[in-house]
Amino acid sequence: MSLPLPSPYVVKYKPKSCPQCLSTAISTYVFGYPDEVVVADQQLPALEQKYQIGGCSIQQGEFAKSWHCKACGMDFYKKNNNVYREQAK
Structure with a gap:
């Protein structure tokens, strides 16, 4: 009997396999607007793979999306060390 995974599933390192479906197709999240060269050269589909x-x-926020299972769609989160806090006056 498997235990339900906590949501969000928080890990320290990129998982080697997904605990939900056991797939090894784990991709890294990237953020930002795609470079014009990438879009013009139609490299975006290759990057998305x-x-x-x-x-x-x-x-x-406290946690940031870091990795994604391509097989089942599960997201893995990492503790965000860059949380902005108001400075005490």
């Missing part, structure tokens, strides 16, 4: 395109806005 290797990486998970996360959008233009970088995630802020």
Whole structure:
């Protein structure tokens, strides 16, 4: 009997395989707007095979999407060390 995974599934390192489906097709999230050269040369589909395109806005908060299982769609999160905090006055 398998235990339900916590949501979000938080890990320290890129998983070698997905605990949900056991696939090894784990891709890394990349954020930002694609370079004009990438779009013009139609390299985006090749990038999407290797990486998970996360959008233009970088995630802020306690956890950040870091990896993605291409087989089942499960996202893996990493503790975000770049959390912005208000400075005490």
